[in-house]
Amino acid sequence: MSDEKQPLTEHLGELRARLIRIVFILFFGFVACYGFSEKIFEVIRAPILPFLPTGGQGLHYIGVFEKFMAHLKVSFLAGVFLTMPFWLYQVWKFIAPGLYSKEKKYAISFIFSGVLLFLSGALFAYFLVMPAAFKFLISFGGSADIPIITINEYLDFIIKFFLGFGAAFEIPLVIVFLGMMGVVDVTFLKKNRRWAILIMAVISAIVTPPDAISMVALLGPLILLYEISIVLVRIFEPSKKFNNN
Numbered sequence: 001m002s003d004e005k006q007p008l009t010e011h012l013g014e015l016r017a018r019l020i021r022i023v024f025i026l027f028f029g030f031v032a033c034y035g036f037s038e039k040i041f042e043v044i045r046a047p048i049l050p051f052l053p054t055g056g057q058g059l060h061y062i063g064v065f066e067k068f069m070a071h072l073k074v075s076f077l078a079g080v081f082l083t084m085p086f087w088l089y090q091v092w093k094f095i096a097p098g099l100y101s102k103e104k105k106y107a108i109s110f111i112f113s114g115v116l117l118f119l120s121g122a123l124f125a126y127f128l129v130m131p132a133a134f135k136f137l138i139s140f141g142g143s144a145d146i147p148i149i150t151i152n153e154y155l156d157f158i159i160k161f162f163l164g165f166g167a168a169f170e171i172p173l174v175i176v177f178l179g180m181m182g183v184v185d186v187t188f189l190k191k192n193r194r195w196a197i198l199i200m201a202v203i204s205a206i207v208t209p210p211d212a213i214s215m216v217a218l219l220g221p222l223i224l225l226y227e228i229s230i231v232l233v234r235i236f237e238p239s240k241k242f243n244n245n
Contacts, residue, residue, distance in 0.1 A: 029079030121169030164207035179233035
């Protein structure tokens with residue numbers, strides 16, 4: 001019985017050690033970024049400033065601790081991105097022993113591709129979609145009404161924006177993974193292209209603000225990424241079939 005329990009005990013001990021290291025990594029990332037929280041906040045605030053009625057002076061806050069908590073929040077998020085290679089390495093060291101050599105090669109590629117696609121989605125939203133969305137939403141209905149946008153409201157909005165666009169840009173990775181698993185193939189993807197576009201349109205409508213500009217700005221890249229996914233599935237199909245034989 002002890003021989004059967006020992007591997008599980010070691011596995012849980014390894015998990016605990018990796019989690020503790022990840023917590024320390026994120027903490028040091030948070031501390032490092034907190035010293036630059038004002039600069040980080042300026043970058044985050046930049047997309048909306050040209051459209052504020054205050055002449056680009058800044059956002060509002062209505063609570064005593066609201067601005068302080070906002071700086072803690074952006075410092076933590078920046079720390080997560082800054083230390084991403086380090087805590088992802090800890091995740092990799094935990095799962096790697098259970099993988100074969102070929103699976104390890106694919107896993108590294110998937111992790112790297114996933115991070116790259118997520119960051120691409122977030123940057124796409126920051127530089128292209130958010131300015132267009134703010135211009136439309138804030139100027140909608142004329143200039144008679146003056147918007148009062150708080151720091152917390154703005155941070156919640158852009159965090160959902162980043163997460164939504166980042167997650168949406170992961171679609172090619174998911175499709176290629178399903179293709180390698182044999183769940184989908186090129187014929188299936190081409191045959192169901194219209195349904196896929198419809199699903200992506202629904203996703204775009206949910207993720208983006210309720211304006212056509214943001215929805216189309218996300219839907220266009222998603223359709224392009226879907227077509228790229230078909231090409232990638234075609235590339236990986238021969239190796240999958242070879243392995244099955």
